[in-house]
Amino acid sequence: MDKLLIPRPKSAGIILSYKCTSICKHCMYASSPYWSSDWISLEQLEHTIYMLSETIVSSSFDPKNVGVNVGLHFTGGEPFLNYNLLVNAVKIARKYDIPSVFVETNCFWSTDDNIVRDRLIELKNFGLDGVLVSVNPFLLEYIPFERTERTINIGYEIFRQNLMVYQEYYRMLFKKLNIKATLSFEEFLKKAGPTWVHYIELLPMGRAVYKLDMLFRKYPAKYFFGQSCYHELTRDWHIHIDNYGNYVPGYCGGISLGNLKDFETLFNGLFLNELPIIKALAKDIKILYEMGVKDFGYKENVEGYISKCHLCLDIRKHMVEKGCKFNELKPIEFYRNLS
Ligand code: SF4
Numbered sequence: 001m002d003k004l005l006i007p008r009p010k011s012a013g014i015i016l017s018y019k020c021t022s023i024c025k026h027c028m029y030a031s032s033p034y035w036s037s038d039w040i041s042l043e044q045l046e047h048t049i050y051m052l053s054e055t056i057v058s059s060s061f062d063p064k065n066v067g068v069n070v071g072l073h074f075t076g077g078e079p080f081l082n083y084n085l086l087v088n089a090v091k092i093a094r095k096y097d098i099p100s101v102f103v104e105t106n107c108f109w110s111t112d113d114n115i116v117r118d119r120l121i122e123l124k125n126f127g128l129d130g131v132l133v134s135v136n137p138f139l140l141e142y143i144p145f146e147r148t149e150r151t152i153n154i155g156y157e158i159f160r161q162n163l164m165v166y167q168e169y170y171r172m173l174f175k176k177l178n179i180k181a182t183l184s185f186e187e188f189l190k191k192a193g194p195t196w197v198h199y200i201e202l203l204p205m206g207r208a209v210y211k212l213d214m215l216f217r218k219y220p221a222k223y224f225f226g227q228s229c230y231h232e233l234t235r236d237w238h239i240h241i242d243n244y245g246n247y248v249p250g251y252c253g254g255i256s257l258g259n260l261k262d263f264e265t266l267f268n269g270l271f272l273n274e275l276p277i278i279k280a281l282a283k284d285i286k287i288l289y290e291m292g293v294k295d296f297g298y299k300e301n302v303e304g305y306i307s308k309c310h311l312c313l314d315i316r317k318h319m320v321e322k323g324c325k326f327n328e329l330k331p332i333e334f335y336r337n338l339s
Contacts, residue, residue, distance in 0.1 A: 003269035004282055006249075006257060007236035008055040013075045013104075014048055015242040016040050016085055018333065020078045021108040022142035025185065028206030029240075029253045030337040031077045039082050040243035044260075048241055049092045051263045058099035066130035066162045069238040071100020073132065080109045083119065087126060094127030102130035102162070106139055110147040116154045130162030131155045135170045136200075137188040138212075144181045145174050169199050205309035206253045207338050218304030225286035227308050233257070233282055246330050252309075254316060254334040256327070277319075277328045281312065288315055296322050313338075 017039045020031035040048070049072070056072050059065035072093060079086045086103060093101045103123070110116045120131065133151050152171070155163040165171055177191050197215055202208065204216055232250045240248040246256035247266060257278065258266045272279035280287035285308055292298030292315040305311045319326070320335040329335070 001279075001282065002272060004233065004272055004275075004278065005269045006234055006267055008267055009052070009239040010055065010057045010236050011069050011071055011100075011238045012052050012056060013073045013238070013240045014040070014045070014052075014089070015076055015240055015248075016045075016074055016079050016082060016089065017077045017243045018331070018337070019081060020076055020106070021081065022078075022106060022139060024136075024138040024142070024207070025211035026136065026138045026202060026206070026208045028203060028208075028251050029077075030207050030334050032337045034337060035077070035333055038243055039085055042085075042088055044243070044245065045085075045089055046092050048245075048260055049089075049096050049098060051260060052241070053096040053098055056098055056100075063099035064129050064162070066100045066102045066132075066164065068132065068164065068166060071102065071129070072098045073102045073104055075104045075240075078106050078108060079103050080105050080119075083109075087123065090123055090126045090128045100129055101127065102132055102164070103128060104132040104134065105151065106134050106143055107147045107151040108143055110151040113150065113154060116150055117158070120155055120158045124158055130159050130164060132164040132166055135165055135167060135174070137170065137183070137185055137192070140170075140174065140179070140183050140188060141185055142182060145179045145183075146181070167200060203251060203309075204307035205251060205313065209306055209310035209313055210339055213303075213306050213310070216306035218306055220304055221289055221300050221311055222286075224305065224308040224311050225284065225289070227285050228283055229281040229285070229308075229312070230283075233278065242331065244331055254313065254329060254331075256330040275326075275328045277316065277326050285312060288312065291315075292318060296324065 018029055018031045018035040019037055023032040059067055059070045074086060074089050133148060135148055152165055235250045241260055242248060245260035247258050249255060249257055280291055296319050298315055298318045316329055317335050320329055320332060
């Protein structure tokens with residue numbers, strides 16, 4: 001395989017910046033307050049939305065219908081940290097008639113009913129189709145649950161079924177446990193008991209591989225040998241483009257298939273000889289492991305790995321820490337914000 005053919009994305013998220021109010025243990029993009037305030041410029045934002053306008057497809061129900069992996073969403077980091085930019089993003093999306101546009105939020109800003117109502121009505125009037133509210137015990141360490149509830153309740157008045165809660169299971173659990181404020185993860189574990197973990201969706205990638213590894217069984221590196229990431233790298237149903245223009249496949253934080261400025265050439269096929277990490281991952285993760293050991297002195301984690309993404313990320317992180325400069329390992333700050 002000399003070339004990797006990337007299909008045009010049907011749905012995408014635009015990372016307005018990686019900056020966030022929280023350092024959630026499960027964050028796939030290693031967002032945190034410590035990231036530089038490199039918000040996407042208006043010019044780049046318009047270029048990104050214009051490029052995506054040719055490829056994003058509408059929900060099969062209705063162009064105004066939203067879904068977690070449908071249409072276009074604005075994310076981060078936390079988009080409401082730069083509300084003016086978010087307003088502009090919504091206006092530009094409307095200008096290019098993008099279907100199923102929503103914003104994802106951690107609700108840190110939902111301190112008052114009037115603020116929430118005013119902002120959500122304003123965004124809807126500018127063309128926003130929906131809102132996705134994140135609810136999970138990792139965010140609960142930073143955001144009082146009463147703010148989350150406020151956004152959900154007022155958001156539902158304004159957006160009805162286009163107010164999405166991800167994940168509803170946690171909302172019900174927090175209500176049942178009568179949680180109102182923040183709660184440390186350790187306290188949550190004590191309150192919720194051991195069974196909650198069976199009912200949730202938690203992707204074993206990004207920061208979770210270091211902060212939540214105790215929730216998973218671990219395996220030696222060779223357990224994952226023979227696995228390829230071809231399908232994740234060539235996924236068309238959902239990709240992300242970050243504020244630096246990196247084309248991030250699927251949910252693979254810290255990997256860039258190219259830059260948005262080369263949007264057209266990206267879909268002519270990637271020359272794998274110029275992208276050794278992608279080349280290895282598209283074939284067999286064992287090749288990445290051997291490259292890490294032989295060329296960069298990587299040592300296997302004796303405690304094991306919770307997933308192939310854990311192995312992949314640990315090797316990539318090691319390479320970056322050794323000062324390696326691969327075009328596909330971007331942004332570098334991602335690797336510095338994992339822990
Ligand atoms: S192993 Fe790496 S490339 Fe493959 S899906 Fe996981 S993070 Fe992405």
